Amino acid sequence: MGEHPFASELATADPDQFLRLERDTGRSSRFAEIDQLVANVLVTALAGHRPISVVAGPKGSKNSDTLALNSLTRQEQALVRETYNLSTQQQRGAWYLTEQLSLKAGVLNLPANLRHHPWHAITLATDEVARVHLGAAPDALAAWSLLIPLFDDLMAPITVRATGSTKPGSEQEETWAQITAKYAAMGLALTSQSRVFAYGAGWSHLDRGGQVRARLVLLDELTRADPLQVAARFRAARIQALISATVKKSRSGTPLARTVLTKALQPVLSAYFGGDWLSYLDYVEMPPGPGEEIVTALPETKLFVGGSAKAEAVAAQQGIDVSDVEAMLAAFLGQGSSVSPVEQRVDVLRRWWSQFDVVHAHQAPGMHPLWGLIEDGPYAIKAGFGPIRQLYRWLLSPDLVEEVDRLWDGVILPRWPETIVSEPYPHRLMAETLGIAATFWHGVALTAWFVCEGPTSRTTLPGLRSYYRRHLNELEQAGTPIHLSLFDELEHAERYLGEPQPVYSHQQNANAGRTGISTGVVIGERRAGFEILKDIITRHRQGWSHRYLAEYLEHRWKSELTEVSYELNRFVAAYGRLPTYKQFARFAGTAANHWFNGDLASLYAAIGERAPATSRRIDLLPGAAHDFVDAVYAALGGLPFDEVMKNPGSPLANSCRQKAHLAAASVTYLQIAEALGRAPEIKEFGGDRHEWDWAGGHEHGWPVYQQAIEQVLMQNGAGGNLPGRPHR
Template sequence: MPHELRSSKAGKADAAAQEKAWKPLDALLAHCGFDLADELAPFRPRSDWPRMSAAEHAAARSGLMAAWARHATDEYAARLRAWMIGGLVDRFYAKAKTATPTSRQALTKAYWRPMAGLFGGDWLAFLEYLGEQPNPSEEIVGSLPEPKLYATGADRARQAAADAGIDEAEIERMLASFFGSHDASSPVDRRIAVLKRAWAALDGLHASLTPARGTLWGVLDERNEIHDERFDECRTALHREVLPADLNDDIAALWGTQATSKDPGRLVTRWLPHNGVYDAFGVALQFWHEIALTAFAHTETHGFWEWGLSEAQERQQSRLDELAAARCPVDASFLRELATAARDLPPIAHEQHRSRAERDGFAIELTFSGRDRLPRPGFEQLRDVITRHRRAWAEQHLDRWLEHRWQTDLRATAEAYNRRLIANGKAPTLRQAITLGQPALDRWFGGDIGQLLTAIGQKGPAGAPVYERRLPGDPYSFGRAVEIALGGRQPEDDLSDWDSADRERLDAHRKVRDHNSARYYAAFTAYEYVKAWEALGRRPEMKQVKGGKSGADFLDRAEPEAAWARLEAAVLNVVDDPSLQRAGAETATRHDHATQRRTQQERPAPGISPRERELPSRPDADPRSAADPQQAEPTADAPVPKRRGLLRRMLDR
């Protein structure tokens, strides 16, 4: 508690509220005899904490932890247990005015932790400890009911109806009504079918990939970050180029919405539907996709943040364990074979930097290696090893893995729902149900809480949720369009030749950077604004938008209300103006610039990096010295060229 009041809760309570929060701790200290007065003094209200330095804060925290450690003995542990049991006993008899209270009457959230720690959460064990009899109306649930799932089985229902002579059209209407969808297929079955098509499409892309076509990092928005330009090698919206259009449309339809706890009767837009596929598939797709990306980066030196194959076993071990636990193991020989294939490739070469200087008949040439690796042949060998094992795994385990995924999600949701039902004595509210089942809800039902509750055998709302999309059709360029509406990014000066004496140029550069950064980060809030708009059914206030105050502060910390009005106006302009949306789509990203740089560079000779070609190998490379050797020396009137590098300065002495 003292740490919380001086960290995450700092500034959120006045001195009187803090003193009230200290009373339970002081009671504990007094009862158990903990001597922590000196160590706790800096944390108390009206202390010198605000005037202490960061080092003094750290010393105070360390001192308090050391003081607690001194009291970690059997004697003090017994005192603490007695104090906790005393609290439970006092609570029990405070409620036992006319009869033994039930567990629900006696125990609130504050008392469940000591009950679980001291009695394993067993109410009857606690009553036996007190020598009391349970209330006749007490209901003790020893185990949760086994969940019954109704997520698939439409084909079996059709066959049973046909055997019973029921009209096919009638059974289709019954199934559509049961699943709460527009057709008779189960929401889970529809998504399983699309996941299999996505697997087949990705398998074909990886199997035929060549270095010239570039990395597949970004094809499923694996990073799940919108408007984030920190990783310029991750290819934004790559699925539009490489996946079939009908598959992209189905993914957008099935994973394009998600639930919101702001209003259980509404849905909001999922910014990156393809990441929904990546998330729904789980570690199976994540493992095979990342291994393929790593192999590409291993030989081509770009396209993914990780490139080591010898460490793949250790790095992927948690995913391998999860697959094995689901009875879908990866062949143990796969990663060993892949590492062996990587070792058989040509040696890894690094960029070479060379510098040569001549003066007075002497010449010195230095060659040293840089950190950057150079591309090398052999990607196709690695690719083929991965493809062979991936297809063998899919043939044997893909169907079982997908069944395991949806059943695990729905069973976990049903268990959480039943726990809340038993604990509260009534069904969770829709908001609570959304919180309990959010992963399964978005992965398999597009955020429709009614469909999820039906699938786990619980009663849900009768109607379908309302969905009113406000986000423009291209979510990737929406943030850039908002930046344009806020004034746009200004071109930044190249400071590679900056002189430290030129402070004005540096100040001007910083102003441009601050201008661009403010609009870049404010655009993140624009996405949250649209999500809140969709969730509420009306335009939200700043306090109703996640990060709303921060977004306004980026634009103008002195007047956040005025800045918020500017940001809101920019969002509304982009939503209503197709020309601004097109301008955002036409704005180059960091990935575009990185791709342009790579394509402009010629592939270097073995052992020679592109950087080396930028260094003059001989002083007479200057055309003036070739025409007239005397012109190579600066004249009295000519400006003296800047000396570059330690070696040249040494030779000029």
């Protein structure tokens, strides 16, 4: 410990001494802006204002919530963007940061809820969980690393009391001793009025009104404290914990980051050092340990995906035939062509976008809706109104549809990455590869259609901007923003739409003298004027496409492949070895499925690495997955779904619903069979996620289900091949 005197001195200092050592050595200025930011957020919260806003993402979309810090000055916004940007911190060596995170953010708004909704404040705080993508906005990373830890400690007397405890008295006393110690470290103390929160101080004798008043008293006491001192002393305590852990492991020299940064200490490095371990070591006057450059300076990513475009240039430079260069490139890529898998798919996506644009531009009242042009989910047997099944096969050119079927018909399953299995819905995977731009432009056009043509729309024209907030943020982050005048124009155009007219489920017109009578159930409304909205959207979409489409497509593949390369290097830095094939698939599977038809070996080549193994390809799926699902449903004894669902609460409807869910999962069954080389067992299939009442339990239903799948395979000439057959 004597080798690092400054670090050792900081590790044993009390908060006042710690801050004094920082000032005396000129280190305090590096934290001045962060401390002031935290102090301002604290003042905002204790005054009864909400320091954050959480907007839920689209239903069914994972980790798509948006968390925004409210009331920041321009300088504070710039500080957050610069310091808490995910990619920037990762580039500095913050290998521990994950893309997706679930934040218990309600504690930040708890003071405001206590002021304005005192009777329900705890419930509101508990329910406010933000499931975010850290790369979408830096505010979430700032909240996770910098703000939530502070508010967790400040609000601990309230939250601990709210949850109650059945632990022995000695353990509860220890909990309150820790809370008191943390308050003391921040320069705070419970007064005679607020001490009622402590164990054995009379909390249980307060009625609900008395408890509410006690919480408000505590907030008032916190308000009277110096917020800048609270922020600085809390920071000192957190950094001191990191220093203590570092010093403890420094007996043989400066320890590596991965040996010090526990889950509890990782946010400290992100909060105060921007995720930069070397910056932290400089702060405590400790030299980097041997091998630390592996963690803090990961190799620059080099991608090998543009071979065909460079073949002629290389041939001319080296004085050899172009065909020879193309042959070498094909050998390097492990395929029969010098055109890389990424290039092939980018070309198809570009042509798909062109036809997608034409289809939307030609849409007119009286046509079928375009719901189904993009396949946004697996096929499911349902009753009622929904997307038109495989609409893309009718509206896109046959050669384009065939190329999508071919280039996106294989995937890997993370549990069994050694085998490339069949992708039941290639057009869904293609749309997923194309990403959020397609989702946005298609969704906006569909909203305009259903607002005008009815019967209902998932949002209104004024609500579009809020509904697509996450999409807009991500497109802006990608450097391909949507011009926000689109929404202003659509809102303005709404005044020129016709008056709402009812839409009937079954409309019949009868004449009674001069009076026409319409009968039926009103299920929504329609308004004339779709062409007005369509022309606005088409103009904006084509303008965006002309300016950004090429850049956006490059961003799609480059960001995913760069992320894989980064995660590979991060794994090596963290564990000192290359990942196994299965470990590699956990972070590389999505990119492999999007750009390489599930071929991990091709992905390895694209990031300049040699694959430790190759994948075999198995395909048991005969024809279209939609037809296979329908056939399995029929083989299980399923009846016409629309008819059965006219009485949705009946035992027959419940039975058919269960069979429909199992039929939809039959393509997953085939994928697992392809991966295993045999029929899966019920546990491998995940049978407990399904209902088997229709058969009297899974022990009776499972053999029937397997027999139905085998029967459909045999009817399609694939019977007897369940253990696996070569790719056709």
